Amino acid sequence: MHLTDIEESMLDGKKGEAIREALAFQLEVGKFFGAKRFVPITNAHLMGDIEVMGNAGLGLLRRLSDHHGQCAVPTSTNARCMHFGEVEELRQDIVEIEKEKEIVRHIKDMGAVATDTCINYQTVYQPKLGEHVAWGDTGTVIYANSVLGARTNYEGGMSSFAASLTARTPAYGFHLDENRRGSLQVNVKAKLLDTADWGALGKIIGHPNQDYFSVPVFHGIDEMPLSDHLKHLGASLASYGSMAMYHMVGITPEAMTSAQAFSGRHPDHIIEVTDADIASVYSGYNYLEAQANIVVFSGPQLSIFEMQNLAKLFEGRHVANGMHVFVTTNHAVWSDAKRLGYVETLEKSGVKILQGVCFYILQRLTQIREENGWTNLISNSAKLVNTITAHRFNTILRKTHQCVEIACSGKLT
Amino acid sequence: MQWEINMSIKLQLKRAWGPSVEAPVLVMKEGFSPRYDLDRWTGVISRIGHTAEGQSIVGKILIIPTVKGGVAAGWAFYDLLHKGIAPLGLVFGKLNPVMVQGAILANIPIADGLNQEAVLLLRNGQNIKFDPGTKNITIVN
Numbered sequence: 001m002h003l004t005d006i007e008e009s010m011l012d013g014k015k016g017e018a019i020r021e022a023l024a025f026q027l028e029v030g031k032f033f034g035a036k037r038f039v040p041i042t043n044a045h046l047m048g049d050i051e052v053m054g055n056a057g058l059g060l061l062r063r064l065s066d067h068h069g070q071c072a073v074p075t076s077t078n079a080r081c082m083h084f085g086e087v088e089e090l091r092q093d094i095v096e097i098e099k100e101k102e103i104v105r106h107i108k109d110m111g112a113v114a115t116d117t118c119i120n121y122q123t124v125y126q127p128k129l130g131e132h133v134a135w136g137d138t139g140t141v142i143y144a145n146s147v148l149g150a151r152t153n154y155e156g157g158m159s160s161f162a163a164s165l166t167a168r169t170p171a172y173g174f175h176l177d178e179n180r181r182g183s184l185q186v187n188v189k190a191k192l193l194d195t196a197d198w199g200a201l202g203k204i205i206g207h208p209n210q211d212y213f214s215v216p217v218f219h220g221i222d223e224m225p226l227s228d229h230l231k232h233l234g235a236s237l238a239s240y241g242s243m244a245m246y247h248m249v250g251i252t253p254e255a256m257t258s259a260q261a262f263s264g265r266h267p268d269h270i271i272e273v274t275d276a277d278i279a280s281v282y283s284g285y286n287y288l289e290a291q292a293n294i295v296v297f298s299g300p301q302l303s304i305f306e307m308q309n310l311a312k313l314f315e316g317r318h319v320a321n322g323m324h325v326f327v328t329t330n331h332a333v334w335s336d337a338k339r340l341g342y343v344e345t346l347e348k349s350g351v352k353i354l355q356g357v358c359f360y361i362l363q364r365l366t367q368i369r370e371e372n373g374w375t376n377l378i379s380n381s382a383k384l385v386n387t388i389t390a391h392r393f394n395t396i397l398r399k400t401h402q403c404v405e406i407a408c409s410g411k412l413t
Numbered sequence: 414m415q416w417e418i419n420m421s422i423k424l425q426l427k428r429a430w431g432p433s434v435e436a437p438v439l440v441m442k443e444g445f446s447p448r449y450d451l452d453r454w455t456g457v458i459s460r461i462g463h464t465a466e467g468q469s470i471v472g473k474i475l476i477i478p479t480v481k482g483g484v485a486a487g488w489a490f491y492d493l494l495h496k497g498i499a500p501l502g503l504v505f506g507k508l509n510p511v512m513v514q515g516a517i518l519a520n521i522p523i524a525d526g527l528n529q530e531a532v533l534l535l536r537n538g539q540n541i542k543f544d545p546g547t548k549n550i551t552i553v554n
Contacts (some may be wrong), residue, residue: 028517052448053484054492055427065425126483136484154513156487158518173510210444210479212509242444242480366452387482389460390449 001030001170002037010166018069022162029159030170039132039151039171044075045120046112047136047156050099051081051363054168057157058099061106064161064309071111078127078137079118079328079358080104083316087352089372091196092363100363112164116356117330118300122171122227124332129253134161134169139231139383141174144158145245147218147230149253151175154212154244173213174244177263180254182217182247184209186266189220190275195232195306198225199382200281202236203397204273210241214268217247217261224251228303235300236382285385285396287412290375294393295329295407297400298328298359299384304336308349310340313404319350320410324372328354349408361387369393380405389391422534422552426504427526429545430513435553436501437538439473439511440467448485449495449513456498474502474543474550476527476535486515494519502543504550506532524548 003011011027013020030038048057082092082100104114115124120135121143127133127150134155135141138204144150153173155163163169173179186205192198205216216237225233225248237243247255255261297310307329319325327346329337334355344355362368369391377393379385380403385395398406406412442464447450452459456471493499503516503523516523522545535541540553 025517028430029514032428032513032517032523033510034428047484048488052453052492053488053497054453056495057488060491136487138482138484154484154509154511156484156514157489157491157511159487159514210481211507212480213507239482242482244509275447282495362449387449392459392461394461 001027001035007038013205013402016067018064018067019165022069022165026162026166026170030172033170033172035172037171038168039175040168041163042073043125043127043133043138044071044073045078045135045137046075046107046160047078047190048103048161048262049081049361050096051361053103058103060158061103065106065109069110069165071164074125074163076115076117076120077107077112079361080116080356081361081363083354083357084216084374087354087357088369089352090362090368091371092225096363115332118358119231119303119330122231122303123330124376130174132169134160134163138244139235140189141244142234142238142246143231145174146234146247146252150397169194179213180245181263181265182215182261183268184214184216185270186216186218187220187270187272188218190273190278192229194380195228196380196397196399197278198229198233199236200278200397201273202233203240203281203382204277205271206237206239206241206243212242212244214241214243215247216243217244217249217255217258217267219247219249219258221251229305231300231383239383239386269340282397287396288375288394292324292373293322293326293376293378293412294326294374295403296326296359296377296379297381297403298326298379299381299387301358302327302333303342304333307309307333307337307342309400310404311345313401314349314351315345317349317408319407323407323410324374325351325407326354326359327351328357330355338342362385366391376412378403414505424527424531424534424550426524426548426550427523429522429548430517431520431522431545433542433544434474434501436472436474437539437543438476438535438541439465439468439470440476440532440535440537441478444479444481445475445477446482446485447489448483448529449481453489453493456493462489470500473499473500474504474541475500476504476532478506478532480507480509480512484511486511488515490519490521494521503552504543
């Protein structure tokens with residue numbers, strides 16, 4: 001890789017040990033992908049919580065902190081694995097909670113803004129067309145590349161921290177024009193109304209076409225999708241297909257026409273998605289016999305509009321016996337939802353709202369499931385019903401209003 | 414005999430990083446994510462219905478045709494290493510950057526570009542030599 005004078009001095013340790021370690025790590029990643037240079041970034045989004053970092057990751061963070069590592073660009077943080085308030089069903093480990101707090105302290109000391117959110121693109125920062133960033137959450141990455149036209153790869157773990165410290169990232173993958181061209185044509189003939197329908201579309205395309213460098217191009221979307229629709233589509237594509245970018249003809253900024261979306265590349269194949277295909281996603285899930293079940297609205301965290309909609313659907317109703325309902329959102333949305341009365345409405349209905357976390361990354365989730373006897377997990381998030389399976393939930397995707405009906409009636413339909 | 418055929422087989426990889434290792438393989442028929450599929454306290458595949466459900470990744474070279482998710486691997490391999498339950502190598506058909514970022518952090522050799530036909534030649538428990546320097550894997554026995 002070509003290194004500038006500044007990058008050479010970083011690698012020599014002249015900018016401090018934290019930056020030296022960060023750049024050396026980035027260099028190895030860049031070499032693997034054949035990057036020829038680094039590209040400057042304007043924003044970073046850190047992903048790191050004790051559930052996935054463990055003691056080893058915490059130790060690494062302490063080292064960076066001891067070496068006075070400082071964020072060199074505006075930096076936000078992803079959802080956490082700990083809900084710091086009292087919730088009787090969770091009973092998270094005290095020792096691990098303290099470690100999570102220590103992680104937050106180190107991150108703040110490094111100069112990051114602890115937003116604890118996986119919807120930074122809706123609530124924190126919206127990079128512009130062509131802007132290079134380094135974001136450490138798949139849902140944020142695919143939204144940035146596709147909807148905003150910004151440029152980022154998945155930057156997991158140390159990678160997002162390193163980019164924040166050095167203000168650059170290796171130029172490979174979706175930082176380069178050639179990898180942003182469409183590779184797969186999707187003709188959508190289905191009517192997509194609920195966020196779950198958009199997630200189902202993501203599953204249909206992502207699951208059989210698992211490839212980070214595959215870029216689906218959606219045709220036939222006649223009505224302008226909402227941000228929440230695109231959020232669930234992207235999160236699902238990233239989850240099932242490990243995809244980091246899509247185009248939507250006439251809607252996303254690098255796809256005003258089909259020709260622009262493909263930029264001379266021929267699609268590997270063409271897929272048609274009908275109403276029947278969407279329906280078959282829902283019918284593909286089967287309930288198990290159970291005494292206790294859980295309905296979860298999470299993955300990604302809810303926007304203020306999703307909170308408003310849920311409050312409307314739950315108003316005057318109550319969660320049925322044997323059902324438990326959780327919502328996750330970030331601190332900013334929660335504060336607004338509190339001010340606007342949505343929190344009160346939801347809590348009055350028996351819904352538990354978790355702040356600054358995402359449900360599937362909760363610390364000790366397997367034990368939490370076992371202690372509560374939860375068997376079926378019903379959600380309107382196609383991503384969540386995929387990501388949480390290591391904890392052996394039996395997962396079911398349903399539309400938002402159906403999730404509310406199941407939660408309040410207790411009938412598994 | 415399959416044994417004799419295997420002795421001479423070298424499988425070519427596209428991109429590779431890390432030290433050379435020799436270990437038994439665990440062959441998966443689908444994508445793998447440490448968060449979606451693995452009990453990260455035992456090293457056993459815990460996802461219901463995964464083709465390697467119930468099998469341990471500890472000390473194995475994982476053969477993974479494709480990728481799914483997720484940013485968790487960026488930290489997870491480093492965590493597994495320090496818990497003493499890490500795999501010894503990662504050989505993908507297709508991968509995403511997080512797998513590379515996580516493997517480099519944990520100093521676990523990693524490669525991509527193993528084709529589907531090559532995957533069919535490998536059986537669980539077979540010892541292979543994975544040499545990122547030459548971008549080859551060799552079936553030992």
